[in-house]
Amino acid sequence: MxxxxxxxxxxxxxxxxxxxxxxxxxxxxxxxxxxxxxxxEPRLVARVEASGVIADFTEPEWRALAEAIVVGAKxxxxxxxIERLPRDLRDRVVRxxxxxxxxxxxxxxxxxxxxxxxxxxxxxxxxxxxALRAAESRGDVTAARAxxxxxxxxxxxxxxx
Numbered sequence: 001m002x003x004x005x006x007x008x009x010x011x012x013x014x015x016x017x018x019x020x021x022x023x024x025x026x027x028x029x030x031x032x033x034x035x036x037x038x039x040x041e042p043r044l045v046a047r048v049e050a051s052g053v054i055a056d057f058t059e060p061e062w063r064a065l066a067e068a069i070v071v072g073a074k075x076x077x078x079x080x081x082i083e084r085l086p087r088d089l090r091d092r093v094v095r096x097x098x099x100x101x102x103x104x105x106x107x108x109x110x111x112x113x114x115x116x117x118x119x120x121x122x123x124x125x126x127x128x129x130x131a132l133r134a135a136e137s138r139g140d141v142t143a144a145r146a147x148x149x150x151x152x153x154x155x156x157x158x159x160x161x
Contacts, residue, residue, distance in 0.1 A: 035069065
């Protein structure tokens, strides 16, 4: 192989280092960020509940936590809510509270809510388009017309918001 034997003498190459796990100071998904904001700002919990965005969560863990925070905000102290969070999230929330992090949480909440709604909107649009294509491929004029009307309603509502 062209490598001297004394260089191979039992010295193994160092094992490649694995990348450290991503443990950032910020929540990753929009859903996790909303739960984080709810834990940080109890006054925003009612706004999240009223928006209905929790129903659009796709990750069951974050939906359950958000729902628990909504219930807990009505009966518990903020500290009790924070204690029930998963360790990584709890540690991050406590760090942010201790650091007196004064970021614009209301803007961040609005951004996360908009991302979740856009995701839902994309799924809805895709489902309606799929129904329209399927009806057209079957030659089902009535179903195609109904799907086209639904698509038009969807697009009109989306343009209004």
